Amino acid sequence: MNLPTTVYDLTLSELKTWVAEQGQPPYRANQIFESVYHRGLEDPVSWKQLPLDFRQACIRRLSGPTLAPAEKQNSADGTWKWLSKLQDGQYLETVLIPSDSRKTICVSTQVGCAYGCAFCASGMKGFRRNLTAGEIVQQVVLIDRHLKSVPGTEIGTGHQNRVSNIVFMGMGEPLANFDSLLKAIRILNAPEGLNIGARKITISTVGLIPMIERLGKEGLQLELSVSLHAPNDELRGRLMPVNRKYPVKQLIEACRAYVRATKRLITFEYILIDQVNDGPEQAKELAVLLRGLLCKVNLIPCHPIPEVLFKRPPLDRMLAFERILREKKITCTLRRSRGLDIEGACGQLRLRQLLESADRPV
Numbered sequence: 356m357n358l359p360t361t362v363y364d365l366t367l368s369e370l371k372t373w374v375a376e377q378g379q380p381p382y383r384a385n386q387i388f389e390s391v392y393h394r395g396l397e398d399p400v401s402w403k404q405l406p407l408d409f410r411q412a413c414i415r416r417l418s419g420p421t422l423a424p425a426e427k428q429n430s431a432d433g434t435w436k437w438l439s440k441l442q443d444g445q446y447l448e449t450v451l452i453p454s455d456s457r458k459t460i461c462v463s464t465q466v467g468c469a470y471g472c473a474f475c476a477s478g479m480k481g482f483r484r485n486l487t488a489g490e491i492v493q494q495v496v497l498i499d500r501h502l503k504s505v506p507g508t509e510i511g512t513g514h515q516n517r518v519s520n521i522v523f524m525g526m527g528e529p530l531a532n533f534d535s536l537l538k539a540i541r542i543l544n545a546p547e548g549l550n551i552g553a554r555k556i557t558i559s560t561v562g563l564i565p566m567i568e569r570l571g572k573e574g575l576q577l578e579l580s581v582s583l584h585a586p587n588d589e590l591r592g593r594l595m596p597v598n599r600k601y602p603v604k605q606l607i608e609a610c611r612a613y614v615r616a617t618k619r620l621i622t623f624e625y626i627l628i629d630q631v632n633d634g635p636e637q638a639k640e641l642a643v644l645l646r647g648l649l650c651k652v653n654l655i656p657c658h659p660i661p662e663v664l665f666k667r668p669p670l671d672r673m674l675a676f677e678r679i680l681r682e683k684k685i686t687c688t689l690r691r692s693r694g695l696d697i698e699g700a701c702g703q704l705r706l707r708q709l710l711e712s713a714d715r716p717v
């Protein structure tokens with residue numbers, strides 16, 4: 356199926372080029388961006404400030420939204436999760452993690468995932484397709500509009516109700532959909548659009564070395580987060596099949612080169628799984644691996660999912676792991692997992708939909 360072009364697929368400069376081709380002045384593109392991203396008017400019919408014949412051209416050229424919210428779940432800890440249906444019948448997920456100071460959303464970049472990490476629901480049903488830039492942008496717009504429409508006390512307090520931070524940690528491997536990802540980031544980053552600063556955007560990767568190298572050359576001030584989860588090839592290979600292609604030492608070398616090129620700190624994600632990768636010997640090995648690298652480590656208690664037997668370690672074991680890293684001068688934090696009661700680990704809500712409706716076109 357050929358996916359239609361929506362206004363969300365176009366950067367401001369692409370829109371200006373098309374506007375010029377229609378014989379219109381460039382400011383018409385700014386007016387369209389303003390209507391869509393600030394006033395929530397995504398149907399060209401409602402762009403009343405445009406001349407009628409140009410509005411008609413917009414209606415012919417730009418399709419309406421291609422993402423429809425299908426289900427929304429609210430966790431007791433304040434996390435919200437949306438399941439949305441795409442035009443070709445596929446489903447994707449987006450999670451809102453609000454706090455008083457931030458409204459962070461976790462955005463998907465692919466339907467399904469090809470990387471099959473052992474602790475993740477997304478990889479279980481395989482890869483379906485890459486999302487378009489417009490489908491990535493629409494997830495942010497959907498939640499930004501939701502935030503603007505609810506009273507401040509409903510989703511966190513004391514902070515303006517709009518998306519403030521984006522993490523590309525939802526379904527899929529963001530760097531495997533590099534072009535659409537970067538285009539979406541440029542659209543979301545545009546001051547005339549949602550104006551979300553590059554430093555507020557985090558890309559999370561399983562460690563695709565050529566793409567990390569490419570990202571380092573883009574000159575963007577993005578945050579990069581690498582899913583490590585083990586300090587050696589034997590263990591990481593069991594948890595993450597991608598390690599066979601991009602082994603630990605080569606990956607860390609690529610990270611060191613990225614830091615040299617960008618002068619930006621890298622975050623390593625490390626899911627602590629009971630009796631698998633949470634022992635003192637792994638903590639020491641990890642400290643040696645990361646020695647001298649500008650980085651921090653996020654220790655994440657394993658998020659139990661019904662399809663996988665991994666368990667969360669007891670608190671004293673997790674604290675001991677953290678203590679060893681700190682003693683070895685590795686910056687680290689032990690994170691609180693949110694969304695446990697709404698299937699908040701990546702891919703779980705979509706996986707349940709798939710399991711419950713095997714006959715649904717997905």
Ligand code: SF4
Pocket residue numbers: 468469470471472475476477478525526527528561701702
């Ligand atoms: S953790 Fe990320 S890369 Fe691994 S299977 Fe899940 S979605 Fe894919």
